[in-house]
Amino acid sequence: MKSFLPGSLVTQIIVGLVFGVLLAAVWPEAGQAAGLLGDFFVDALKAVAPILVLILVCAAITNHKKGSQARMGPVVSLYVLATFSAALLAVAASFMFPVTLQLTGTPEVMNAPGGLGEVMRNILLKMVDNPVNAIAQANYIGILAWAIGFGLVLRHSNDTTKAFMSDLDKAITKIVGVIIRLAPIGIFGIVASTIAETGFGALVGYANLLALLIGCMVVMALVVNPLIVFLRIRQNPYPLVFTCLRESGITAFFMRSSAANIPVNMELCRRMNLDEETYSVTIPIGATINMAGAAITITVMTLAAVNTxxxxxxxxxxxxLSIISAIAATGASGVAGGSLLLIPMAASLFGIDNATAMQVVGIGFIVGVLQDSAETGLNSSSDVLFTAAGSYKQGDPYPRKLPLEDADPYPQELQLEEIRP
Incomplete structure (x- = not known):
């Protein structure tokens, strides 16, 4: 463990990925059993993420110093711009490379939103959810609302209470750091079990659809997002883009959950020396409303049904459709397949009945092995990307302050000697 902790996390994740593929290919039964390691890692992140958001946001507001200003407005503006741009990109690509689907049989009935009004209503009601239930259900809109409320009240507390909140902040950060170090083992289990159980044979029949979906997401990640960031910081955006894709996108790709990747993004923002008062709020908000990948999925799948x-x-x-997809994408849950259930709502704009639309959703779950992974990688990595870009102000140092390729990514307090009982 002492030799494992200081190593490069990205290198270890790649090693875990390779061994996961090899195990699934050579011994599928063992690959399925290794899924327990992946489930353990993802569940650990999901368990700590709601507490992390509650404590970090509450502590940041409680200890907020007069004169300091969190730059949340620019970050949220970048989220909205990117999501709408993604929907426009998907529309343009669908017109240039139209695809059709095989829609047959009766789909299984699923619970999908009935319209945009229902999506907005659900978001509003989540804000006033019971705080205990919000944490248990990982309702980040409700968690943010309660954390902000507690933080504003505790700003008027005594110094002892503020110090206690600061200590809680440090404690949860250490716990998150330890869990993230398990990422290589978790990725190994996820990859081994996924390939052993599903393989990629089922994806061959939907190669054109997958190519369109993933192609749009690649263009979004490597062309549109860098352009948006460049317009904000007026500097070469690609070092920052590649850092976010490497450090956040890889883990999000395999976990397929923006919510589970929140602790990873929080830790990356800390390593990049970003303002905690900003990223402690914008990262969980981004996992809810920064849904460029979801906007692409909703738009492409809807237009594929229209073409069919x-x-x-x-x-x-x-x-x-672009506007509706961008708005609806903000209502997509931060879990695997969350965007697919919004397809019927978008399809209803063209008079497509719910039964047909649910067949499209079913196809979405078939291609979701790759589509949802790429979607989550794009969404989650851009949370950090736009938080860093939105935190930048003309004259400030470049947002990426650490040479992450060479730096030890985790603080010295996480060394084994200091966490041993």
């Missing part, structure tokens, strides 16, 4: 049924789409209908 021979429905004509004019410019204004496509533009309206």
């Amino acid at each position: 049924m021979g429905i004509e789409v004019d410019f204004f209908s496509a533009l309206f």
Whole structure:
């Protein structure tokens, strides 16, 4: 363990990925059994993430110093711009490379939102959820609302209470750091079990659809997002883009959950010396509303169904679809497959019945082995990307302050000697 802790986390994750593929190919039964390691890692992150968000946000507001200003407005603006840009990109790509689907049989009935009003209503009601239930259900909108409320009240508390909140902040950060060090083992288990159980044979029949979906996400990650960041910081954005993709996108790709990747993003922001008052709020908000990948999925799958049924789409209908997809994407849950259940709502704009739309959702779950992984990697990595870019102000040092390729990514207090009982 002492030799394992200081090593490069990314290198260890790649090693875990390779061994996971080899185990699934050579011994599928063992690969399925290794899924326990992946479940343990993901569940550990999911368990700590709600507490992490509650404590960090509450502590940041409680200990907020007069004169300091968290730059949350620019970050949220970048989230909204990126999500809408992703929907426009998906519309353009769907017109340039139209795909069709095989829609047959009766789909299984699933619980999907009935319309945009229902999505917005659910978001509003989540804000006033019981705090205990919000933590138990990982309702980050409710958690943020309660954390902000507690923080504002505790700002007027005595110094002992503020010091206690600061100590809680440090304690939960250490716990998160230890859990993240288990990422290589967790990724090994996830990859081994996924390939052993599903393989990739089922994806061959949907190669064109997958190519369109993942192609849009790659263009978003490597072209559109860097352009948005460049317009903000007026410097070469690619060192920051590649850092976020490498340090956050890889783990998000395999965990397929923006919510589970919140602790990873929080730790990355800390290593990049970003303002805790900013990222402790913008990262969980991003896991809820920064959904460029979800906007792409909703738009592409909807237009694929439209093409299959021979429905004509004019410019204004496509533009309206982009707006609706961007808004609906903010209501996608931060769990695997969360965006797929919003497809029927978008499909209803073109008169597509719910039964047909649910067949499209079923196809989405088939290709979700790759689609949802790429979607989550794009969404979660851009949370850090736009938090760093939004925190930048003309004249400030470049947001990426650490040479992350060479630096020890975790603080010295996580060394084994100091955490031993």
